[in-house]
Amino acid sequence: MTERRTRKDAARNEAAVLAAADTLFDRCESPDDVTMAGVAAAAGVGKGTIFRAFGDRVGLVKALYAARLRPFEEAVESGPPPLGPGAPPARRVLALLDALLCFKLDNRRLALALEGSGSDSPYAAGHYDRWHTLLRTVLEQVPGLDDGEFAAHALLAAVRADLVEHLAGREGVPRERMRAQLAEFTTRVLATPPAPA
Secondary structure, three states: OHHHHHHHHHHHHHHHHHHHHHHHHHHOOOHHHOOHHHHHHHHOOOHHHHHHHHOOHHHHHHHHHHHHHHHHHHHHHHOOOOOOOOOOHHHHHHHHHHHHHHHHHHOHHHHHHHHOOOOOOHHHOHHHHHHHHHHHHHHOOOOOOOOHHHHHHHHHHOOOHHHHHHHHHHOOOOHHHHHHHHHHHHHHHHHOOOOOO
């Protein structure tokens, strides 16, 4: 009975920590403003509770990001086309990039925190490999596109959190304009035959 109660308490505390971190990341000016002490205070738990549950700040950020990303991942894996399987490859590439851009716009501070957690390289973060592999796989089905590996890297660079923050935050580019520009750029990449060597 005591073990079950301990597990329930731990699950409740983890949920409270994630909810508190979620709110703090939504309200912060910079992801660096969200501290473990601040999350603990907002959740009504001790810092030790957070460290036991998530390891460190990076672990907490990854857990929160994963929770926010879950519906998007489900749509990509088993949802209807064009985001889910079954759409023509070029159309699915457009849908994937648009959804990633919208996700990062909706989660700007959290995305910055996560992409800055891989030794200051977004390419070292675990989620990058997953998205690169998915996008490369779809790009390799696009007729006439020879290098899905590089194209996936180049297109994912267009939705990096630091670029999204620069455009949406510092430059004040409206969301719908960013989406239209990304779609136009991606369409050109998919339609342009490689230059002769």
